[in-house]
Amino acid sequence: MAPTSPDPDGLPSPPEKDASPVVGFDAGAASHQGYREALEHLYGRLDLERVDPSKMKLTVERDIQRFRELLHDLGDPHLARPVIHATGTKGKGSTLAHLDAILNATGYHTGMTLSPHLVEVRERIRIGGEDLSRNDFARLYSEIRPVIEERDQIKNYRTVFEVLIALAFHAFRHYHVDAALVEIGLGGRLDATNVVYPKLSILTRIGLDHTHVLGDTHAKIAWDKAHIIKPDTPVVTGPQVPEAMREIEKRAHEVSSPIWRMGREAKLEDVSVAEEGTSFTLVTPLREWTNLRTPLLGRHQAENAAVAVLAAERLQMDRHYHFSEEKLRLGLKQVRIPGRGELLNGEPPLLLDGAHNPEGARVLAQLLRDVWPDREKVYLLGCNKDKDVAGFIGLMPGPVKAAVATTVDFPRAMPSPALAQIMRNQGWSVHEAPLDNALETARNLAGPAGLIVASGSLYLVGALRRQILQAGDGDTTLS
Secondary structure (H helix, E strand, O other): OOOOOEOOOOOEOOOOOOOOOOOOOOOOOOOOHHHHHHHHHHOOOOOHHHOOHHHOOOOOOOOHHHHHHHHHHOOOHHHOOOEEEEEOOOOHHHHHHHHHHHHHHHOOOEEEEOOOOOOOHHHHEEEOOEEOOHHHHHHHHHHHHHHHHHHHHOOOOOOHHHHHHHHHHHHHHHOOOOEEEEEOOOOOOOOOOOOOOOOEEEEOOOOOOOHHHHOOOHHHHHHHHHHHOOOOOOEEEOOOOHHHHHHHHHHHHHOOOOEEEEOOOEEEEEEEEEOOEEEEEEEOOOOEEEEEEEOOOOHHHHHHHHHHHHHHHHHHHOOOOOOOHHHHHHHHHHOOOOOEEEEEEOOOOEEEEOOOOHHHHHHHHHHHHHHOOOOOEEEEEOOEOOOOHHHHHOOOOOOEEEEEEOOOOOOOEOOHHHHHHHHHHOOOOEEEOOHHHHHHHHHHHHOOOOEEEEEOOHHHHHHHHHHHHHHOOOEOOOO
């Protein structure tokens, strides 16, 4: 939904009241009236995820004080439950999912936010390891809706992301969760989630993304993200390039926050990746964990799981939560994250991965080399035009049997002819296909002995996953 002209104070105007609601992509909207009504209200405001970020200033989503005012009118739900806060360029959602699984296996009642969603927006709010139900989404949204509408009247309207975060905080308070695991939307310093006072801050690996907002160097981006670190609050960080780590360490020192760093206080060793999952050893300040296992695929998932274990140890040392070795191992084995290295069994098998930039492409390429080095691949790609698409495609490993270019009904999506040309420049045999036929085209090209790799954006992965679920086709259990 495109933004309209800015108000005199510099904030974009809200959408017109008669604007068409953006609910067609949500699989649950057609089957639940209350859920649909909540979505129609939600998407009657600015959705910055659907706008080319280079074409508008993100002043609304990053106006933290006005968001605090909305939360205050809701009774400050963000202050009601213990919070664990995570940022990073890659891996923050996977890291929180591993930590959530550990806490749930131990018996704690958790809440978690993740973004973006794949099939239904309610996936962004999880209670006890499960997506918020359509009934509960509709009911809880109706409880915060009057306050949102009051704020609309004084031009303190919020974006889609901020309303969802407000709803998440409200849900966490309603369900009286023992731990609220909160994922940053963008950056750190001015993100809507940075109103919390967490028990622990987590910074996963930082790379170059959203440079038009956060800065064009690792140091600038790390400076912004490091501002989730609060005074006297421990921080756990994944591996970082030196300039990013210096900014994190500087912020931690300034606010007297103790820091545990992967690569310094903790070391990841003996990583092994197979179709069945990923195993690794982790040496922490407290002990050595051997042969830890996650069903998620890839060396990067070993890193994400290791950061989650390190975070769990820090939380236990600070007497916030207690877990046993048995429950920690059980939690890691139970983690599920659709669309991130998700292998769907079949002939041919289908790998769904939301990688969308060169950094993500390197991770995906490593996974393909580790597990399927010789298997012929058919790449099914749909990318956003504001990303480095040529850089992404150039990193994909062979052997490549063919490629399929498609496009998702999304304002930032690259048209399939332009994407196909970039693929041809790589020397691939390319077929263009509309989204409805893209997966079948890829299956015919791959044959039973091939491997389909669907990637390029989470919006493509979500659309394909929706097709598969609606058709009842495929085993969506992570291998």
